[in-house]
Amino acid sequence: MDTSETTDSSAEPRADAPEPAGADRRGWRRWAMDTRPLRRPAYRRLWTSTIVTAVGSQLTAVAVPKQIYDITGSSAWVGYASLAGLVPMVAFALWGGAVADTVDRRKLLLVTNIGIAVTSLLFWLQALTHLDSVAVLMVLLALQQAFFGLNSPARNASIARLVPAEELPAANALGSTVMQTGLVAGPLLAGALIPVIGLPELYLIDAVALCATVWAVLRLPALPPLSGTAVRRAGMREITAGFRYISGHKVLLLSFLADIIAMVFGMPRALFPQLAAETYAPYGEGLALGLLFAAIPIGAVLGGLFSGTFSRARRHGWMVIGSVTAWGIAVAGSGATRNLWIAVAFLAAAGVADMVSMVFRGAILLSAATDEMRGRMQGVFTVVVAGGPRLADVLHGTAGSAFGPRAAVAGGGLLVVVLMLGLAAAVPALRRYRV
Template sequence: MTMRDEDPTRPVPEGRDDGPTRPLRKGPDAPTRRFSTAVRGALADTRPLRTPAYRRLWTAGIVTVVGAQLTVVAVPTQIYLLTGSSAYVGLTGIFGLVPLVFFGLWGGAIADAVDRRVLLLLTGAGIAAMSLVLWVTAATGVGGVWLVLCLFAVQTAFLAVNQPTRSAVIPRLLPAEQLPAANALNMTVVQAGAVAGPLLAGVLIPVIGLPTLYLLDAVALLATLWATWRLPPVPPAAPEGRRQRAGLQEIVDGFRYLALHKVLLVSFLIDIVAMGFGMPRVVFPEMAERTFGDPRGGGIALGLLFAAIPIGMVAAGLFSGWLHRVSRQGVAVTVAICIWGAGVALFGLTHSLWLAVLFLAVAGAGDLVSSVYRSSMLQTVATDEMRGRMQGVFIVVVAGGPRIADLWHGPAAAGFGPGTAATVGGVAVIVAALAVVARYPQFWRYRGATA
C-alpha cells in the first residue's frame, strides 16, 4: 500500500503531518483542539513526578526553598543594619566563596565515594543547625558583623557539600530523557520559593522581626530531611572491586576529566561570566532604600528586588514544555545568557521600581533556560562515577559566580553608584559570553538528546 492509498481514518503518529488526511484537522472545533494541544505542549513537562522518590524530594522542596530564601534576605539585610554599608554586605562574597570552593570540590569527591542519601542527611542537618545558631545570635544581639559572616561561611560549607550530592542523585532516580524536565521542575520550585521567600521576608521583617526568619528556615528544612530519609540507598558507582576514595587525587582526576570534555568546561566558564559579572544582588538593599524609597531595614521594594529574578525564572519554568524539544542546546545557552546580561544592564538604568522588577524578571527567564540546559549537559555527558565531582564543580561555579559579583559590586556601588555597577556588569556579560563561545565553537555546535 502506498502513502496515497492509506486509510485516512487510521491514527497518525505524533509529530507526523499528512496534510488534509489528518483526522484532527477536520471539524469546526479543530482550531480549539490545536490551541489546547499547543498550550499543553508549552506547559512544564511533569513526567518525572511519576517517580515517587523524585516526587517526594520535589514536593518537600516547595516548603524548604521558601525558608532558605528567608535566610538569603536576612543575612545581607542584617549586615547592612549592623554597618550601614554595601561594602560590608559585599564581604559575604569572600566569606561565601572560600568555603564554597573548598567544600564544593571536596564534597563532590565525597559524593562519589559514599552513600549519597546518608551524605544528604548529614549536610541537611548541618544547614538547619546553622540557621538555628544565626537565629539565636540575631535574637540576643550576641556578637557583631564578623560573627554573622563566620556563621554564614559555615552554613555555606554544608550547602557546598549538599547541593552537588543532591544533583548527582537525580540521574539515579530518572531516565536520561527526563532530565531536562526534572531540572526545569527543580528550578521552577527553587525560584518559586525565591519569589515567595523575599516577598514574605519583606512583609514579615516589620511584623515579627528579622531574627525569626532564621528560625522559620530551620523548621522548613525538616521537610527535605524527611524526603531524603525516604530515599533508597544511593551507594557509589565505582568499578567492581575498587573502593572509591575522596582525597586530593580524586579531585585532581575530576579536573582532568573536565579538561577533556570541552562542552562541560565551557558550560562552567560561561556561567562564571554570567554570574560573576552580572549578579547585582549586593546593591539591592541600598537601591531599595535610596532609589525606591524603602524604610531603613527593608520593606516591600527590597522584597520585590530579591524576588524579581526568580519571578522571571518561575514564569519561564511554568512554560518550559518546549525545552526538551530543543537539540541545539549550546546555541540556546548562549542566547539565554545574553538575555540575562541585557536584563541586568537595563535594570541598572531605571529609577522605576516596576521597570526594575520587569528587567530583572526578563533576566531571570534567560537564566532559567541557561541553567536547565547546562544541568542536562552535565548529567548527560559525565559518567556516574564522575558525576559527584562534576556536580561539585558545578555548585562552585553556580554559587561561586555570584560571590565574585558580590566582591566587586559592593565597592563599585560605593564608588560609582549601584545602578552604574549593575549596568556595567550586564554589558560585560554579553561581551564576555560571546568571546568564550567564539573561542570554543564546539559548545555552540553541541546538540543534546530530545524526547
C-alpha cells in the same frame, strides 16, 4: 560530536520504577511546565524536600544579617558575615563533590540535612537566649554553609539516577523554579513574620521545616556508586582529578565558562541601590529597590512555569548560547533606560533567559559527565554559581563608581553578548552538543 564528551545516562541503572505516559502534549500543555519527572516517586521526594529548603533557607538568610545589624549597627559586619559563609561553602563544595562520588549519596544527603537542621536549631537557641554574639553567629553561619557545600553536589548529582536522560531538562526546570520561587517568597515571608513573631521563632520555623527534608531523604532509594566506578577516597587527588576531567571535556568546560561570563560581567545587583537612589528616585527609592531586586527571580519563576516551551529541546549547547546572549541583551536594555518599569521588564526577561541557561547547563553537566564524576562536577558548579555573582558585585561596584551605574549595567550586558558569541564561534564543541 566527540563521543568522549557525552555519556548516555539513560543506560545507567536508576532507582525508579514507573515509566511515565507518552510525552506528547497538545494545546496549552505544550507551553506549561513539563512535570513528567514528578511521576517518578524518588525524584518527587527529592523535589519536595527542595521546596522546604528553598523557602526555609531564605528565612535564615534574612534573619542572620538582620540580627548582626541589630547587634552592631554596621553594614560592614554584615558583609564580613557573608564572607565567613562563602569561604567554607566553596571549600566544602569542592570536597563534598569528591565525597559524593565515593559514598552512597542518599546517606550523605541524610547526614548533611541533619547537620543543617541542627545548625538552624543552634541559631534559634542563641537568639532565644539573647547571646548577642557576632562571633557565634559567624561560626554558625560558616558551619551551616559547610554543610550546604557538602549537600548540594550530592543532591544535584542524584537527579541523573532518578530520571532518564530525556527528562533531565524538565527535572532541572522543576528544581530551579522552586529555588527561584524561594528567593522571592522567602524574604517576603521573613519580612512579614519578623515584626510579628521575632527572630528566634524564624530560626525555629526553618529548623522544624528541615525535619520534612530529612524525612523525604530517608525515603529515597540507596544511591551508592555504580559498580566498577567507585573511587576509594575523597582527597585532594580526587578533587584535582575532577578539574582535569573538566579540562579534558570541552563541553563541560564551556558550560562553566558560559555561566562565568553571564554572572561575572552581567549580574548588576550591586548597582541596584545606586540606581534606586539616583536614576529611579522619582518613582520612590524603596519601590525601585524592591522591584529591581525582585525582577530577575520573578522572571526566572515565569520561565520555569512555561518551561514546556523549551525543556524538550535537544540542542542543549545552542540553548545555552542563545539564553546567555539573551541575558546579556536584556541586562544591557535595563541599563539603557531611565524608565523604571521598562528596566524591570528587561530584568524580568533576563530572569527568563537565566532560567533557560540554568536548565540546560544543568542538563549538560548531568548527561555529559559519567556518574563517577557527577559529584565533583556539581561541586565545581556550586562554587561557580555562588562565586560568580560575588565577583560581579566587586566588578560592577567598581565600574559603577567610575562610569555611572547605567553605563556599567549596559556595558556589562553588551560585554556578555560579545564574549559569549566569541566563545561559541571560537570553540565549536558547545554548538555541536546535543542529547
